Amino acid sequence: MLAARYYTVLGLHPSASAFEIRRAYRKLSKRYHPDTTELPLSVATPKFQQLNEAYATLGNRERRAVYDERIRHSQAGFPRPSELDRPEDSSSPIRDSAYLDPTERPLSSGEVFVLFLMGLTLIGCLLLAISIAYLRGDPL
CATH class of the missing domain: 1.20.5 (Single alpha-helices involved in coiled-coils or other helix-helix interfaces)
Structure with a gap:
């Protein structure tokens, strides 16, 4: 899979937070999971595998940082992943995980x-x- 497509597969903008990534993955995985979908397995299985690959990369802070560097989103003016999950106010804690x-x-x-x-x-x-x-x- 082309690396530049991970955000597209999940239907997200590169500035999406970890929570938004998790929510999009859950929604799409319910739609394309081979055990729960009404789509043919020949369509659902590859799509579900793409979703898993995209979430495995974007759902992990370190992998996402490497991924963003590789596709050069940081040079396009998008915020870095470490800044994406930072809440507006400093009173709420920053999570290391999307879970x-x-x-x-x-x-x-x-x-x-x-x-x-x-x-x-x-x-x-x-x-x-x-x-x-x-x-x-x-x-x-």
Whole structure:
């Protein structure tokens, strides 16, 4: 694949942030994934491989910097990748990755319910083991 096409494959401008790259990749990968698409496999598989290759390069800060240097976007006046992810205000942290940190969001109600069920299961198993031991006459 030609290196100059990575931004085009994802449908992004070279000044896109890491979050925008991740969002575009997820949207397009859902459309072209061979297991979930209605397109013929002969069309979907190469397109999905191109998406993976583009995201592997643009989703990694170091690879993206090398890529941008290679296609000379930095000489065309575009900001460098290290400047792309910098927030407007200095109070929010800069992420090294396009992936969201799972600790930055509260648990959903479904996740809390599952944790509750797991706790009840653990307590139930402990009570069952103690009652079986008691009925068999084993010492506690």
